[in-house]
Amino acid sequence: MFGLPEKQLSFLLCASCDTLPTPMSLSRWNIITNPKCALCQTLQPTTNHILTRCSVALVQGCVTSVSPPTELSTSLSRPDLVLVSKDSIYLFVLTVTTNTQQHFLAARARKEDRYGSLLYDLQCTGLAVDLISIEIGCLGHFMPKTLAQVTTACCVSKKTVQSLFEQAARIAISCSYRIFNSRASPEWDLLDLLT
Incomplete structure (x- = not known):
């Protein structure tokens, strides 16, 4: 797909299906019990939060709103x-x-x-x-x-x-x-x- 490397394609597909191992997904799969963002401690962070909304990552310049x-x-x-x-x-x-x-x-x-x-x-x-x-x-x-x-x-x-x-x-x-x-x-x- 679009000539993406295999790992990027896998990431894209998992993100599209909401199956990336985010704290929210890990909680849904009963792997962890207290899903928090590792950076900002927001409860139940989604892929969208991790990629575009985390306040700590925004301040660090890791992501841009x-x-x-x-x-x-x-x-x-x-x-x-x-x-x-x-x-x-x-x-x-x-x-x-x-x-x-x-x-x-x-x-x-x-x-x-x-x-x-x-x-x-x-x-x-x-x-x-x-x-x-x-x-x-x-x-x-x-x-x-x-x-x-x-x-x-x-x-x-x-x-x-x-x-x-x-x-x-x-x-x-x-x-x-x-x-x-x-x-x-x-x-x-x-x-x-x-x-």
Whole structure:
């Protein structure tokens, strides 16, 4: 799957099925009786807690929160990814749409409208805020301008971002192919979509 090494694939599958040996799972399996996070002592920590929410890991920099800072905004809009630095916040939203520039621009306009109040609330805190709208066409197309935005926001090489976009394009094409081939079937397996 996506060329992942065997151990990473096993981790991904176990995380998806909630069968990683977290304190919560170990308690559920009657292996331990007092499930606590080893770092912050939170009771019954889940995989999500360990990967994204542990307060000690956040302070240590082991994990980075990907949730919008709710204390900074009352907006119910939640982007797909949030990167926060000392003086900037980048909000990333992803859409798979029809393969025309017109549809790409329409999707971007809808997202700018949807996230407008969140952007305003965050800008009022004095931080620089940028909404990065990523549109991937169902046949694998994307706007080159978006590559530059992501490269700048993530402080990574253009080659790295290009590779990520190409992978996303391959996934979009694969999914579109499966959807197309299932067009006459009333039932089809979502798990089989990327194979």
